[in-house]
Structures are given as structure tokens and as C-alpha cells.
Amino acid sequence: MERYHLTEGDSGKHDGRPVIYDGVAIKIYEDEDPSRILVQFTDGITAYNMIKKARIAGKGRINNAVSAMLAGHLERGGVRTPFVRLVSADSQLCTKTDVIPVEMIVRNVIAGSMARRLGIEEGIRPGNTIYDLCYKSNDLGDPLINDHHAVALGLVTYAELQEMYSMTEKINSILLPLFKGIGIDLVDFKVEFGRLPDGSLMLADHITPDNARFWDIRTGERLDKDRFRRDMGKVGDAYREIHSRLLSVSPFFGSDISDIRQMSGH
Numbered sequence: 001m002e003r004y005h006l007t008e009g010d011s012g013k014h015d016g017r018p019v020i021y022d023g024v025a026i027k028i029y030e031d032e033d034p035s036r037i038l039v040q041f042t043d044g045i046t047a048y049n050m051i052k053k054a055r056i057a058g059k060g061r062i063n064n065a066v067s068a069m070l071a072g073h074l075e076r077g078g079v080r081t082p083f084v085r086l087v088s089a090d091s092q093l094c095t096k097t098d099v100i101p102v103e104m105i106v107r108n109v110i111a112g113s114m115a116r117r118l119g120i121e122e123g124i125r126p127g128n129t130i131y132d133l134c135y136k137s138n139d140l141g142d143p144l145i146n147d148h149h150a151v152a153l154g155l156v157t158y159a160e161l162q163e164m165y166s167m168t169e170k171i172n173s174i175l176l177p178l179f180k181g182i183g184i185d186l187v188d189f190k191v192e193f194g195r196l197p198d199g200s201l202m203l204a205d206h207i208t209p210d211n212a213r214f215w216d217i218r219t220g221e222r223l224d225k226d227r228f229r230r231d232m233g234k235v236g237d238a239y240r241e242i243h244s245r246l247l248s249v250s251p252f253f254g255s256d257i258s259d260i261r262q263m264s265g266h
């Protein structure tokens with residue numbers, strides 16, 4: 001339990017390790033075990049394809065803990081996640097996958113780019129769950145694509161897409177009631193998937209306030225990266241609020257992820 005508290009532990013010092021990915025919000029390092037990677041969450045934050053950049057003190061630690069807690073809930077619900085174990089206050093060991101360059105966005109409530117693009121007011125709850133695909137390409141600005149584009153580009157097969165939709169639906173079905181229980185409307189979130197050496201697919205992403213929209217059910221307050229995108233202030237407070245509410249419903253936090261996997265039979 002202790003190790004998930006934000007004041008616990010040092011930030012990871014991974015100098016000397018080969019860097020696989022050096023992003024603003026995440027750095028990824030090689031591990032001695034070639035089937036693993038070390039993911040470090042930093043305090044950096046960006047929006048609008050890197051146009052806006054800043055640092056939010058403590059965000060790296062919060063995202064590390066939030067991602068680990070949500071991985072625990074997903075594993076308990078039978079979803080395999082890349083999370084292996086926490087390494088330091090801001091880093092975790094994860095399973096390495098060959099990441100598919102397609103982002104899948106799930107929308108339970110209309111907000112952000114979908115509201116803008118279609119001229120719909122934010123906050124409308126559609127009768128169905130909406131899935132968007134985006135092609136991960138910085139040069140092209142991560143354009144919205146559909147299943148057929150993704151297959152034509154050689155990014156995925158139709159069978160893989162089907163599996164990605166069903167895994168994403170399952171993730172949403174686990175997270176919706178979890179967040180509802182802590183007074184949060186899970187408006188939308190983004191996930192990515194990767195291939196394991198045997199060709200099977202696995203979630204290859206972390207769910208944090210950086211890539212999801214969390215609205216307080218009672219007040220409608222936004223507790224996610226929109227506070228940064230839209231200059232609403234109190235970004236760190238919002239991230240801390242999500243962390244502390246999640247802590248209150250994560251009873252298994254003393255357990256190792258392998259125990260959780262065993263409990264859920266996978």
C-alpha cells in the first residue's frame with residue numbers, strides 16, 4: 001500500500017540505460033531483460049501536437065501511480081496490461097510490445113475534437129459508445145482514419161482490429177463503473193495496442209489524466225489534461241484528486257501484479 005503514496009520513494013535515476021523513446025511526458029528505457037521496458041513518467045506536459053509545453057510538478061509520480069492502480073483494476077477484470085511492477089516513485093517495469101501505430105479513442109460522452117469537428121455541444125451522451133481511430137504520425141498530425149484505411153496502410157489486419165475493439169470495450173466496461181464509484185464521469189480515453197512475439201495483442205498503454213477526460217459527476221469540474229489545454233489552472237490539483245480518489249478504491253495495492261493475475265486466472 002505504502003509504495004503507491006506520492007511521498008514514498010525516490011524518482012528513478014536511469015542514467016546510462018539506452019533510451020528507446022524520449023518524449024515530453026514519458027521516457028522509455030531498455031531493461032536488462034529484452035522482453036521488458038522501463039517506463040518513466042515525467043512532469044512534462046504538451047498539447048496541440050507539441051505547440052504548448054509546460055511542467056506540472058509531481059505529475060510524473062501521479063501518473064505512475066494512477067497507471068499502476070488502473071492496471072491492477074484491469075488485471076482483476078481479466079485484461080492483460082503491460083504493467084509488471086513499480087520500480088521507483090515515477091517509473092515502472094512493463095512488458096515490451098511492438099506497438100501498432102493506431103490510437104483507439106473511446107467516447108462515452110461527446111467532448112474535444114468530436115464536438116468541434118461535428119459542431120456538437122460538449123457533454124452530450126450518445127446512445128452508443130463511439131470509437132475513433134487515429135493514425136500515429138507526427139508529420140500528418142495523427143489524422144482520424146477508419147478501419148479500412150488502417151488495413152490499407154498495412155498497420156493492422158481486420159482480425160486484429162476486431163480484437164482491439166473487443167479489448168477496448170472490455171477496458172471501458174471495467175473503468176466506467178470504477179470511476180462512477182469515485183464520483184467521476186469517464187468521458188473518453190485513448191489506448192494503444194502492441195504485438196507480443198507470438199503475434200498476440202496486448203494493451204500497450206497507460207491510462208492517466210493525460211490521455212483521458214475525467215469530469216466530476218457532482219460539479220462537472222474537469223479533472224484531466226483539459227485544464228492545461230484550455231488554461232483552466234489547477235492542473236496538478238486535478239491530477240492529485242484523481243490519484244487520491246483511486247487510492248480509496250484500490251484495496252489490492254499491497255499485492256504484486258502477479259498475485260492479481262493469479263486471482264483473475266490469467
Ligand code: TYD
Nearest residue numbers: 105111112113114188189190210211212213
Ligand atoms: P480528442 O477529443 O480526440 O482530442 P483533443 O484532446 O484534441 O480534444 O481526444 C479524446 C481523448 O483521447 C482525450 O481524452 C485525449 C485522448 N487523446 C490522446 O491521449 N492522444 C491523442 O493523440 C488523441 C488524439 C487523443
